[in-house]
Amino acid sequence: MQSAPKSRLDTFAVIEAVASRLDESPPLLRRRWSAEAKARILEAALAxxxxxxxxxxxxxxxxxxxFAWRRKAIRSGELVVLTRGSEPVAQSFAPVEVTREHGARAVGLEIVIGDATIRVGSDVAPALLTEAIRAVRSA
Incomplete structure (x- = not known):
């Protein structure tokens, strides 16, 4: 048996809706950080x-x-990242000497830190070399 199509008005539901734009996300409240809170957070981040x-x-x-607070503090002069005592210290690099015997190709590397010497071959993993240098520096 087949049911007859219903065409009565009571079979339709009417939905009322309010049109709104969803082109952008809803505005979020912006937090305001005090200068003391920023300084405290930056101090913890720069430890x-x-x-x-x-x-x-x-x-x-x-x-x-x-990072934005840190950049702004550095640009304004409120923060000097590299300091020793009260004087800023310029960043420096260790001197590097390249020595080759009779034009030979370098097959290894020798790093002298203080009275410690690290000698590695050309096949050493960079991560291992980094860990070795950190260990020597912290000793």
Whole structure:
């Protein structure tokens, strides 16, 4: 048996809707950070061995915001990143000497840090060399 098509008005539901634009996301409230809070967060982020992302998560702020605060503080002169005492220290590089015997091709590397010497071949992994240098520096 086949049912007859219904054409009565009671079979249709009327939905009332209010049109709105969804072209952009809803506005979020912007947080205002005091100068003391920014300074405290920057101090924690600039501590030796600190992870900026971890510090940002701890304070519920994005890492990009912390980097922006740091950049602004450096540009304004409020913050000098490399300091020893009260005087800024210019970043410097270690002197490098390249020695070759009779035009021979270099097959290894010798790094002298203080009274320690690290000798490695050309096949050493960069990560291993980095760890060795850090260990010698911290000793």
């Amino acid at each position: 030796p061995g600190a992870n900026v992302s971890a510090v940002a998560r701890t304070h519920d702020v994005s890492p990009q915001q912390v």
